[in-house]
Amino acid sequence: MTRVGSDTGGTFTDLVTADGRIAKVPSTRDDPGRAVRDGLALLLGDEQAETLAHGTTVATNALLERKGARVALVTTAGFADVIEIARQDRPALYDQSATRPEPLVPRHLRLEVDERLAADGTELVPLGEIPVIPDVVDAVAVCLLHSDLEPGHEWVVGAELEFRGHDVSCSCDVSPEFREYERTVTTVVNAYLRPACRTYLRDLDDAADRVLVMTSAAGLVPARRAAERPAALLLSGPAGGVLAGAVAAAANGFPDAVTFDMGGTSTDVCLVLGGTPEPAAEREVAGFPVRMPSLDVHTIGAGGGSIAHLDDGGALVVGPESAGAEPGPACYGRGGRRPTVTDADLVAGRIPADAAFPGLGPLDRDAAETALAAAGVTADGVLAVVDAAMEEAIRVVTVERGVDPSGLALVAFGGAGPLHACALAEALDMAAVVVPARAGVLSAVGILGAPLRVDLVRSVVDPRDHAGARLLGHELVQEATTQLLAQAPPPPADRHDDLGAGLVGVTTAEHRVHSDVAFDCRYAGQSHELAVRHPGRFHREHRLRNGYERPEHPVEVIAVRVKAWIESPVGVDDLPAPDRVGAVGPAVLAEEDCTIWVPDGWVAELGAAGALVLRRVGQERS
Template sequence: MSDSETAPRVGVDVGGTFTDVVAVTDGRVRVHKVASTPDAPDRGVANGLDEAAAAGLSLPDVGTLAHGTTVATNAVLEGDWAETALLTTEGFRDVLEIGRQDRPDLYDLHGSKPEPVVPRDRRYEVSGRLDERGVELEPLDEDAVRALAADIDADSVAVTLLFAFENADHEEQVRAVLRDAGYEGSISLSSEVLPEIREYERTLATALNAGLRPVMDRYLGRLDERVREAGVGADLRVMASNGGLMDADAAREAPVRTLLSGPAAGVRGAAHVAARHGHEDLLTMDMGGTSCDVSLVRDGEPLVTTDVEVGDYPVATPMVDVHTVGSGGGSIARIDEGGALRVGPESAGAEPGPVCYGRGGDRPTVTDAAFALGRIDPGTFLGDIGGAGEAAHEAIEREVADPLGASVREAAAGILSVAEADTARALRVVSVERGHDPRDLALVAFGGAGPLIASAVASELSVPEVVVPRAAGVLSALGLLVSDRSYDESVSRVRPWDAVDVVDLDAVFADLEERGRERLADVPAGRRRLERALDLRYRGQTYDITVRAPDDLDSEALDAVAERFHEAHRERYGHASPDEPLELVTVRLRARGVVDPPDPEPPSTGGTGADAVSAERPVTFDGRTRDVRVYDRSRLPAGERFEGPAIVAGSESTLVVRPPDRVRVADDGSLVVEVGADA
């Protein structure tokens, strides 16, 4: 089914604790949260769709079904990919093992490198050689490749030959020979996965892609079957790490490009909401049950980088620049061997979850600490929790308070303080440490736990304003519905900048653009955007910077690109050297199929802010307990203003308004918090 402007749109995001389903029909937003099913994520998606259908969504009429998934991410983090073999050029068998000299701790004499994606007994060398411009020096030994085919006992094969980004002929020959010899597993070529310089990064990305292809193929196959059984007629699309949607078939072919699928959707959704409030430069904070993802948005666009680590592996495919810490609502608090209070990265997850959820959890979490301080009431979204509240107090007392010689409330406040400090530290990484002043930015807080600590974190960083979207607890799912179709194409062409031929460069761009048009063949021409960029560096540098390139190339255009590079270098590193010679590294193209984001109708609530007060309860701030108003978020009218302390309880998340804060309810239902000084 083709997309329709009026057909219902559905976004499904699978998190560690909950699977979120957001459906938009005629401007009306419906939200559904179901427990994630980590052993079979597709079952959680199907459960969410069933719940949406039971609430009145006509699944056969759905025009867009977009999915954010952690399947590839979890496979990498857990080392649970398919058995993979590697075929590479003679002399490069151990690239995956040698890696780089980068180490987390330079002076750690016992530091270890990550386990190679492909063990040595499944790494094979083949003869044949190209030079640095792709000219054949030695023909590929096809007989040797054919002989190797009989020895390969793996579900998938990665092929990474030297200088294949300049000339893919040898890699394509290897694939043809393997197929001719009867190999039936998946084959990933570096010239298709990541045709760029740097042997370790290119080999690693290709090997990971090869290992993930059977995993993602099985998952998306099962999911597609469940979606069809549910009656959904729309083609399935998957969020890519670059912040755009890709077809499910493309995700099966290049699963390495989905490693930050979920976090990328959240950042995209946050940028969309912030733009409606006049913020083009912002920080995003997505705190769920397991972790907290933070990112920076400039000029309305999430920053995309090729320098991101997923687990222990530096993956050089384009990804939204997200920094993750293991601090979420379900993160478990403990006292370490040195007597210090720690929070995370271990999480209670969906099962058994926080103690106060009454699902069998017995170790205190961030959520339990918020409950002990009166900041949340799980009963509002779980119903009667019975004795789980008392059990949460007992867990904090046993695991944290008694070892520290503190009261339960003091221990709970300490747990929240550690979570806040961890999050503030992560936000500094993506802002202060990269030359951006948080005082010039807004903070968009979302995820089930994000609004709980957003104000305190913003105050720590001197961020003046926090925006809590109307669908804060499911913003990643909503972000799927405002994301364009997007594909990144690239190829390295390492050349001295003063030797770059405009005609040759235009031809490279033309080839990438043709690939982009093929990817977007079903998108009307008026909605296609082909965006050019170039990676440049000063000659002799090992790192490069991506700068925009114009559609029309001539000598003046190249001069403008060079000037843009100097400006970008100055902004990022504090200096530039305009007289130093430059070097072209990589040619890039982003092909986008632009979508009109859905325009949800504003919430319709009558009455006043006083009518939205559902209760008062004792809440502790800075060691002082006082009775605090609890607002029902669904009943807060647009334009309402109030001051802290207060609690705003929603169906997916709870906003804690500290005593010095002031809140305004925006027309779209977002809560805009003017952050005061620490109380």
């Protein structure tokens, strides 16, 4: 019996076993699970996987393409338009044509109910009649005013609607945090995605004895739980690559780095400081704020399959439209006629002329040249434009956050990442490029080695009551630990370990449960918060982030966040290191899962954990 990690991308589906075997098969857009099964068959034959740790794009694609369920919203009387009023900020300050995305719930399906509960549960307005949901609705989101503090009415409404046969997402279960707009939108997104994700994960359930799914926060949850909380899966695949990339960077002496994941459809970058990927309590996807624990990954529509063309003004544009896996780039020989970044890489000599991609066979250089010429673009021009876009993405997660990229390593992975990394690192004067082992399938490697994890958050009733907030933190640790042990049932706990401020460990005969507590704090009167390990550390953190502190001002604790996890039995660095060779540029290093371009003036050296470390000539390690 074996453990397998899988990552479904827009172009390829990647799989990795615990003993280091890999498979890379074209993704099947109509049925993503079919590609996973095809990959398992290639790796295991008739053998059944014991555990499948899976990263999925089903939730992301459904939201981006607006192909989710038809949703009704039940909310407190007077608040039906919150999801449309939003924050009243413009997507682009000076662009009069810029518009917000249409709400996921049309006005006629936003239904109201009379009710009011105080924070202590006192009924201010009795719960009125629960509305009848139209038959055309597939799912219902319930978000009542202040239910993050007192969910009594929301539970009653949700239970009644479920009794009537509806698929219900309640905000007190999905995102129990204050700020009505973000909480409402997150709950609606969850309801919008759940029918499709539930069907997909149910169909994948027998692919292994146990199926776990990667969340945006880089933790694994059982498939059944993932199906109930699909809003937590919007960065399912990319989070795995960031996790593995951070490990590879630290192993090679770079605890501070930027992970650079360039696949077939998109490029994802994330800042890593002190070996830890930067977290985010909220992120925007398809124009919608989603308040779920996540890694702070910045994504752009630039990948190997991104299509190049001239716009109406004659300027060269690359992406965000992608050729995907079908028909794919012109060089795939599957009927694609429009030029892509992969075609440009092949014509420019970064991909060997005799290269054969998994499941595709030899690439067609003549077709790539024909496609570029027909579009009136050159390979060098396409590469320059896409590199500029990715350089800007790296600046977003470094320079725009006050971090100098010159001291950081660029961790390059994905099928196309190692082809472009040196140009980006040179443009930003970065210290080195780290290409981890199995770079082309690194997201699957990270998913394979990800921990089993539970994330919880609660709003604080009295923001000035720091002792009460700390008590709430302890209660949430116990709740998260209980949930984890139910997902991986061990014998009763026999030891508790103090791991330092905000950290608690529970050791059982089979598992060690780690936990971390954070507090969202702000000065009274501020509108945004900082997460700290202890409310007493807020002044110092505020000074570090904002350049000043006000110790005389009262500090409010708005929410408490807890994460608890059990480490994977297979660590990211446990896989056997593959055989690799160094090189002095210009050189092309063709590997089973990716191709590495070493430009003139660069040298690739063997590093730790099977990685290649690329530096400019004269900066090699002595």
